[in-house]
Amino acid sequence: MSLLRRCSRTACGRPAATTLTYVYADQTAVLGPLATYAEPHAYDLCEEHSDRLSAPRGWEVLRLVQDDPHAHSSDDLLALADAVREAAQPRPQQQAREPFEMREGVRRGHLRSLRSED
Secondary structure (H helix, E strand, O other): OOOOOEOOOOOOOOEOOEEEEEEHHHOEEEEEEOOOOOOOOOEEEOHHHHHOOOOOOOOEEEEOOOOOOOOOOHHHHHHHHHHHHHHHOOOOOOOOOOOOOOOEEEEEOOEEEEOOOO
16 A cells, blocks of 8 residues: 555545645635645646646635745744654652551442541
């Protein structure tokens, strides 16, 4: 099984380059960078089919352009750095709890209920 995603168009075996989704409420077709994972209501398209895409009459095609597909935004990098810093911070020691006194209550088979001190 190939991990490379292919174009969703029939009889096209080229690798997918973009993902097409429809926003029916706005009558908009959104063509953006290849999604992280395949979704059932999105269509992966190769570069040729992406360039030739047309929408139904009255619909708008919104093309989201990403300069470098491997580049990350500064927000992504800052979020990643914050997560790494948080994970690296020492965790406070949990305070040792004083052992509680077990008082026998009602016993039912292998279970028993404990009475509280209240």
